[in-house]
Amino acid sequence: MSFEKQKAIFLDRDGVLIQERGEYTWLLEDLKINPGVTEALLDFSKKAIC
Numbered sequence: 001m002s003f004e005k006q007k008a009i010f011l012d013r014d015g016v017l018i019q020e021r022g023e024y025t026w027l028l029e030d031l032k033i034n035p036g037v038t039e040a041l042l043d044f045s046k047k048a049i050c
Contacts, residue, residue, distance in 0.1 A: 009044055
């Protein structure tokens with residue numbers, strides 16, 4: 001059996017993708033995406049990293 005290697009990226013949510021609030025984010029209006037995250041994810045996608 002042969003397996004192909006696939007590229008992957010693992011990102012932590014709290015404090016990396018979204019702002020750390022100190023409590024669970026239940027409501028969408030409480031969700032704050034950290035600066036640069038959108039651009040970085042688009043860059044990963046363009047480079048076929050994920």
